[in-house]
Amino acid sequence: MSVASPSSSALFKLLKGKRELILNIISPLLMLLAWEIAAQMGWIDVRFFPAPSKIFNTLLKLIESGALWRHLSASMQRLFWGFLFGGIPALLLGIAMGLNRTFRAVLDPIVSATYPIPKSAILPLILLIFGLGEASKIVMVAVGIFYPILINTVAGVLEINAIYFDVSRNFGARGWQVFRTVAFPGALPLIMTGIKLGVGMGLILISLAEMVGAKSGLGYMMWNAWEILSVETMYVGLLVIAALGIVFTLVLTEIERLIVPWKVTR
Amino acid sequence: MNMAQQPIAATGAGADDIKIRMSELSKVFETRKGPFVAIDQLSLEIPQGCFFMIVGPSGCGKTTLLRILAGLESQSSGELIINQPKTSQRPGNSMVFQGDSLFPWMSVFDNAAYGLRMRRRPVAEINEIVGHYLARTGLRKFRDSYPHQLSGGMRQRVSIARAFANDPDILLMDEPFSALDEQNKLLLQEELLKIWEETRKTVMFITHSVDEAVTLGDRILVMSAHPGRAKSIVDVPFARPRSVLELRARPEYGEFVYHIWGHLRDEVDRARALDEASAS
Numbered sequence: 001m002s003v004a005s006p007s008s009s010a011l012f013k014l015l016k017g018k019r020e021l022i023l024n025i026i027s028p029l030l031m032l033l034a035w036e037i038a039a040q041m042g043w044i045d046v047r048f049f050p051a052p053s054k055i056f057n058t059l060l061k062l063i064e065s066g067a068l069w070r071h072l073s074a075s076m077q078r079l080f081w082g083f084l085f086g087g088i089p090a091l092l093l094g095i096a097m098g099l100n101r102t103f104r105a106v107l108d109p110i111v112s113a114t115y116p117i118p119k120s121a122i123l124p125l126i127l128l129i130f131g132l133g134e135a136s137k138i139v140m141v142a143v144g145i146f147y148p149i150l151i152n153t154v155a156g157v158l159e160i161n162a163i164y165f166d167v168s169r170n171f172g173a174r175g176w177q178v179f180r181t182v183a184f185p186g187a188l189p190l191i192m193t194g195i196k197l198g199v200g201m202g203l204i205l206i207s208l209a210e211m212v213g214a215k216s217g218l219g220y221m222m223w224n225a226w227e228i229l230s231v232e233t234m235y236v237g238l239l240v241i242a243a244l245g246i247v248f249t250l251v252l253t254e255i256e257r258l259i260v261p262w263k264v265t266r
Numbered sequence: 267m268n269m270a271q272q273p274i275a276a277t278g279a280g281a282d283d284i285k286i287r288m289s290e291l292s293k294v295f296e297t298r299k300g301p302f303v304a305i306d307q308l309s310l311e312i313p314q315g316c317f318f319m320i321v322g323p324s325g326c327g328k329t330t331l332l333r334i335l336a337g338l339e340s341q342s343s344g345e346l347i348i349n350q351p352k353t354s355q356r357p358g359n360s361m362v363f364q365g366d367s368l369f370p371w372m373s374v375f376d377n378a379a380y381g382l383r384m385r386r387r388p389v390a391e392i393n394e395i396v397g398h399y400l401a402r403t404g405l406r407k408f409r410d411s412y413p414h415q416l417s418g419g420m421r422q423r424v425s426i427a428r429a430f431a432n433d434p435d436i437l438l439m440d441e442p443f444s445a446l447d448e449q450n451k452l453l454l455q456e457e458l459l460k461i462w463e464e465t466r467k468t469v470m471f472i473t474h475s476v477d478e479a480v481t482l483g484d485r486i487l488v489m490s491a492h493p494g495r496a497k498s499i500v501d502v503p504f505a506r507p508r509s510v511l512e513l514r515a516r517p518e519y520g521e522f523v524y525h526i527w528g529h530l531r532d533e534v535d536r537a538r539a540l541d542e543a544s545a546s
Contacts, residue, residue, distance in 0.1 A: 157450070163365070168384075169337075170359070171360065171380050171381040172381060188371070262370040262371050262414055264410050
């Protein structure tokens with residue numbers, strides 16, 4: 001016992017600060033376990049809810065055949081370009097709206113009116129304008145990412161204490177310098193929130209857009225699985241999207257910690 | 267009471283030595299309840315190199331006055347002339363703000379270097395000047411820290427280093443020590459005086475503390491409130507360089523503070539009576 005205690009106390013120390021992290025990992029695992037048991041025992045209809053182990057087998061098969069990688073990379077590329085084409089204009093416009101009262105007065109009503117339109121409802125219009133190719137998928141993601149980033153960036157700039165703008169003016173900052181040294185870094189915490197929300201919205205919309213007139217992507221994979229009644233493949237698609245959601249959140253939270261070190265909540 | 271209306275001329279300084287000249291400067295804010303006169307026809311001359319203190323009750327427009335000087339606000343009427351040589355490369359003024367004004371997203375060094383960077387000074391010059399003032403304010407070890415990692419006193423030191431490093435023609439200080447505890451306040455006053463002795467810049471310093479005004483200043487303007495007017499100007503008779511503690515131990519110091527209080531007391535009483543009248 002006395003020999004074991006130093007290493008166990010070291011382990012305890014290691015785990016002590018990570019209690020929340022451990023709980024974060026354990027809770028979905030427990031859910032999967034309950035699901036597996038329920039499926040094996042026949043408590044749930046396995047035609048609709050196949051056991052996680054079967055889904056996992058399908059996942060391995062899809063990885064081996066390279067199909068999953070092909071669909072995943074197609075979706076990721078669309079997400080990436082959509083993120084750039086939606087996110088960067090949203091960021092610039094958001095800061096401009098936050099800084100300029102006139103700009104805000106002109107654009108606020110337009111943003112408020114267009115924001116609540118369900119993005120899924122404009123998919124037919126986007127298909128009509130941009131066709132069935134890559135462009136329509138990218139535009140769909142861009143539109144979805146645009147609003148959360150825009151709205152959070154405006155809020156972020158408006159939240160900046162007026163004294164920081166006084167300081168920058170008094171110390172001779174002009175135009176772009178104010179943007180770079182006050183507006184952008186000051187709004188960054190909320191911009192990061194907007195990016196997180198935007199990526200989530202992007203994942204929703206990319207799967208949706210790929211279900212219509214696409215030949216690749218996770219959305220296509222799931223839609224195709226429905227047509228050939230491969231329930232497991234559908235679940236693999238859901239699983240991969242869920243995993244992407246987790247990975248993006250973790251990565252973005254880590255990035256946030258690196259670039260917003262003054263907003264330490266831990 | 268009536269003397270408040272008269273322009274108060276600076277004594278003992280030639281016209282060429284006047285750094286800041288205000289004549290009948292007024293500031294009126296439009297509020298929902300109608301116009302509010304923050305500053306009423308203030309006329310003032312401040313000599314070059316003067317450590318000028320403005321003391322008065324809250325609501326006497328002292329912060330507004332400083333913001334006008336800083337160019338963050340403009341006067342409603344009257345004239346403000348700041349005498350800066352045309353050849354000067356220096357910025358007109360730098361302000362030490364009341365309360366937390368450091369950028370939370372910048373390190374101590376970046377905060378102190380802000381003015382120089384905005385003026386695109388060469389990196390070597392920035393490193394040298396900022397390094398000097400961080401050393402003078404005892405912050406060298408904290409150059410890479412962020413403001414939230416510092417105490418209130420240290421944050422205000424950075425703020426002072428930022429203003430001095432910018433090497434302005436005029437330093438504006440808006441109650442920079444009002445949020446600090448007594449010990450820290452005393453330390454920072456002492457440090458401020460030492461740094462100021464190096465350059466002897468013209469300083470315009472606002473405070474509500476008579477002690478602070480007498481300790482730091484060459485000349486004190488006592489202001490009245492609602493509307494903000496010049497009530498009187500008093501020259502501080504104590505020699506420089508000063509040590510804060512030694513100065514405060516002297517009997518003349520207490521007498522002088524009492525003397526200034528005499529100017530201020532009826533103002534504070536009047537302001538309070540006005541507040542109570544408007545509240546009821």
